[in-house]
Amino acid sequence: LHARIIIDDDFEVADVPDRIFGSFVEHLGRCVYEGIYEPDHPRADENGFRTDVIELVRELGATTIRYPGGNFVSGYRWEDGVGPRESRPHRIDTAWHSTETNEFGLHEMVQWLKTVGELGEGVDRSHHSQSYELMEAVNLGTRGLQEALDLVEYANVPSGTALSEARRANGAQEPFGIRMWCLGNEMDGPWQLGHKSAEDYGTLAADVARGIRQIDPRAELIVCGSSGHNMDTFGAWEETVLSHTYDLVDFISCHAYYEPARYDGDMQSFLASGVDMDGFIKEVAHIIASVKAQKKSDHRVFISFDEWNVWYQSQEKSKVPEGIDNWPVAPHLLEDVYSALDAVVFGDLLITLLKNCDVVRSASLAQLVNVIAPIMTIKGGDAWRQTTFYPFAQAAHEAKGGVVLEAKLVSDSIETPAYGAVDGVNSVVVKEADGSYAVLLVNRSMDSEARVTISLPQGVYTQACALTLHSDDYMAANTYDNQLHVVPQDNSSAELGSESHEVSVTIPAVSWTVVHVK
Ligand code: AHR
Numbered sequence: 107l108h109a110r111i112i113i114d115d116d117f118e119v120a121d122v123p124d125r126i127f128g129s130f131v132e133h134l135g136r137c138v139y140e141g142i143y144e145p146d147h148p149r150a151d152e153n154g155f156r157t158d159v160i161e162l163v164r165e166l167g168a169t170t171i172r173y174p175g176g177n178f179v180s181g182y183r184w185e186d187g188v189g190p191r192e193s194r195p196h197r198i199d200t201a202w203h204s205t206e207t208n209e210f211g212l213h214e215m216v217q218w219l220k221t222v223g224e225l226g227e228g229v230d231r232s233h234h235s236q237s238y239e240l241m242e243a244v245n246l247g248t249r250g251l252q253e254a255l256d257l258v259e260y261a262n263v264p265s266g267t268a269l270s271e272a273r274r275a276n277g278a279q280e281p282f283g284i285r286m287w288c289l290g291n292e293m294d295g296p297w298q299l300g301h302k303s304a305e306d307y308g309t310l311a312a313d314v315a316r317g318i319r320q321i322d323p324r325a326e327l328i329v330c331g332s333s334g335h336n337m338d339t340f341g342a343w344e345e346t347v348l349s350h351t352y353d354l355v356d357f358i359s360c361h362a363y364y365e366p367a368r369y370d371g372d373m374q375s376f377l378a379s380g381v382d383m384d385g386f387i388k389e390v391a392h393i394i395a396s397v398k399a400q401k402k403s404d405h406r407v408f409i410s411f412d413e414w415n416v417w418y419q420s421q422e423k424s425k426v427p428e429g430i431d432n433w434p435v436a437p438h439l440l441e442d443v444y445s446a447l448d449a450v451v452f453g454d455l456l457i458t459l460l461k462n463c464d465v466v467r468s469a470s471l472a473q474l475v476n477v478i479a480p481i482m483t484i485k486g487g488d489a490w491r492q493t494t495f496y497p498f499a500q501a502a503h504e505a506k507g508g509v510v511l512e513a514k515l516v517s518d519s520i521e522t523p524a525y526g527a528v529d530g531v532n533s534v535v536v537k538e539a540d541g542s543y544a545v546l547l548v549n550r551s552m553d554s555e556a557r558v559t560i561s562l563p564q565g566v567y568t569q570a571c572a573l574t575l576h577s578d579d580y581m582a583a584n585t586y587d588n589q590l591h592v593v594p595q596d597n598s599s600a601e602l603g604s605e606s607h608e609v610s611v612t613i614p615a616v617s618w619t620v621v622h623v624k
Contacts, residue, residue, distance in 0.1 A: 107556035109517035109531035113543060115563050117512040120464035122536060127502040128170030128241065128470040130413065131215070133178045134202050134477050135439030140485045141475035142218060143210045147486060153217055158489045160222050162481045163474065166495060167502025170286065172241040172412055172470040173215050177201035179291050180247025180299040184257050187211020188276050198433050200299060203426040205433040212261070216240060216282050239286065241328075241412070241470070246290030246310060247300030255317045258287070262322045286326050286468070288412065289314055292333035292361065294343050304343045308350030315354035328357040328410045328468075335362060335386035344390055348397040348407065357410035357468055360390055363417035363478075364451060373447065375524035377550040377616065380454035380532055382525070383414070384462070391465045410468035414455055416448045416494070417478045440477045443585060444492045446577035446592045446616065453497035453575075453618035454548045460501070460534045463510050471498060482586075490589040496575050497546075500594065500620045504544035508536040513545075520551045531556050531613075542624035549613045560609040562623060569624050570609040572600035576617035594620070 131137055142163075145154030174182060178201050186195050186208045194208035219238045242261070244254040256269055261282040263270035270281070292298050293307040302310070311329050318325050329351050332340040344358060362383050369375035387409060394407050417440070418424065424440050427433070444452070459469050475481045480495035517529035530551045536544045549556045573594040584591050599612040600621055613619045 107518045107520070107530040107549070107551055107554045109515065109529075109533070109556055109558045110561070111533055111535065111545060111558065112514040112561045113511055113535050113563055114513070115511065115537065119461065119510040119512050122460065122463055122505045122508050122510055123467045124169045124506055125239070125468040126459055126463055126466060127167055127498070127506065128172060128412070128468060129166075129168040129474040130172040130176070130470040130472040131174070131474050132176035132477065133174050133182070133199065133206055134176060134473070135441065136436050136476040136483070137473050137479070138210050139207075139436035141477075141483055143214065144485065151221065153214065153221065155218055155221055156483065156489065159475060159481060159483060162489055162491065162495075163222055166480060166499050167506065168471070168474060170239045170241045170468065170470065171215075171219060171474070172243065172288065175201070175243060176291055177298060179243045179245050182245050183249075184212060184245070184253075188213060188260070188273075202439060203428065203433065204437060205435045207435055212242075212282075213276060213278055216278070240282070240284050241286040241288065242284050243288035243291055244314065246293060246307070246314065247298055250310060251313050251317055254314050255321060258318050258321045258325070285324060286328065287318060288328045288330075288359070289355070290330050293330045294337055294339055295333045304339065304346035308347040311347065312350045312354055315351060319354070326357070327355040328359055328412065329355040331358040331360050331390060333361045335382055341389065341393065344393045345397060348394065349400070352397050352401050352407060353403055353405050355407060357408050358390065358394065359413075360386055360409055360411045361413035362386060362411070363413070363415055363419060363472075364455070365416060365418045365420065367418070367420040369524050372523050374520065374552050375522045377447070377451055377454070377552065378522045378525050378528045379451050380458045380548075381528050383455055383458045387411070387458070387462045387466060394465075408467040409465050410470075411459055411466050412468065412470040413472040414459070414469060415472050415478050416442070416444065416451050418442045441482070442478050443583045444494045445581045445583050446493055446575065447580040449493035449497055449575055449592070450548050450550070450616050450618050452494045453546070454532050454550065456497055456501050457532050457534045457546050457548060460505060460510055460536070460546070484586060488586065488589070490584060490586065492584055493575070493592045496594050497618050500573065501546055504538065504546070504620060504622065505536045508538040508544070511535045511537055520554075530554070531558060540624070542622060545621040545623070547613055547619040547621065549615055549617045551615045553615050555612055555614050558611050558613060560611075560621065560623070562607050562609065564607070567602055567606050567623055570600050570602040570621060572597035572611050572619055572621040574613060574617050574619040576614045580616045
């Protein structure tokens with residue numbers, strides 16, 4: 107395979123929003139309990155937060171954290187998770203057929219994010235500052251307008267009202283100042299508790315949006331789009347929901363998960379999943395533009411791609427417990443183990459988000475720890491990085507603070523049963539704050555290496571280096587027993603041409619690469 111990339115500084119897509127490197131903490135399985143919070147763990151701090159996990163979260167470079175769900179939020183009473191721990195109720199969580207102990211709630215989440223920020227001070231060697239932000243979801247499944255407004259009052263009103271004083275009595279003198287609010291979760295999905303028609307949801311979301319803005323005009327609101335590109339209601343849902351809410355919201359969400367089973371096990375099609383995500387984004391962007399035109403509005407709505415990942419949803423690990431007498435606490439759920447090949451698909455999804463960062467201004471990798479996650483933990487034991495950790499961490503490190511360029515990519519194509527002929531190589535180019543370039547690349551081909559040449563703008567370049575993540579056994583993974591099995595390796599084929607206006611690099615079949623040129 108051959109691919110050519112032409113970089114020109116004058117063609118910008120957009121600045122890279124920090125929020126595109128968001129992640130997601132849901133009360134699901136062991137994401138919270140035994141994930142970020144485990145008071146008995148030898149590395150837990152005085153709040154019960156695992157500091158080994160916090161170190162990895164910082165290394166990952168995650169920014170905004172979406173919380174507390176997910177499907178979980180559609181049955182959640184936020185009040186259960188505040189106040190003295192000993193009086194917090196144990197509740198059934200119907201979404202994941204589990205028991206929620208409410209030991210961890212809103213105050214703990216705010217404190218955790220603060221700790222993640224503080225722990226980096228003085229020890230963070232990255233040249234980019236890290237910002238951590240809470241993106242809070244309200245329950246529009248079993249609850250509605252009043253409960254959503256109560257939560258916003260509790261969180262953001264400084265003092266002097268019943269709920270703001272309750273927050274203060276619970277230990278938080280200062281308001282939490284939460285900006286981003288998700289108006290429910292996946293309300294288009296029949297599996298969602300309190301699932302609604304687009305008309306009903308659009309009407310409710312508009313009411314909630316108006317109410318939240320009456321309390322806090324700085325709020326940034328995310329209305330639910332489709333929970334998948336392949337939903338029967340996709341398109342019509344976005345159009346109807348936005349027709350009710352367009353001027354009241356700032357983002358519409360997209361969710362997408364990919365697994366080989368979606369392609370009847372065809373790995374070459376799975377490797378091209380980024381093609382589907384790209385189409386999804388472009389179609390939603392068109393619907394946003396169409397509703398904007400119909401409303402003759404000056405307001406802009408962006409995409410929050412607030413759930414994305416590889417997820418082996420059809421497999422055993424994602425089966426929820428069953429039985430009227432069986433409601434486990436923090437069961438092992440959705441603990442997918444990611445292969446080298448999964449990391450390539452994942453990297454392609456990340457490239458796709460970045461390429462579209464003029465419209466995708468927020469995204470959340472679903473999820474952060476243990477549950478379809480880049481970070482895994484053992485109760486009482488280690489925390490380690492899955493294969494998917496690396497593309498995210500490298501991209502976050504290179505791209506934060508930079509600008510995505512509309513680089514021209516010409517790639518030989520590969521044939522895929524699902525999408526026909528697609529580019530064998532996909533890439534995005536980021537111009538970094540210090541003037542250097544990061545070229546993120548995937549080779550989607552199952553069997554051919556790719557020779558990539560990158561034409562640079564006029565200038566003086568002194569160095570080109572590349573790191574590649576690849577395994578000849580593409581099913582290889584990082585496990586508890588073999589935590590560093592698949593890691594990025596120096597790719598010595600990267601070289602700056604003699605005229606030094608061109609870099610070339612060879613990337614193996616099924617691989618992820620970051621080329622850095624300065
Ligand atoms: O991330 C796992 C689940 O996927 C979320 O709870 C839900 O929103 C989506 O269907």
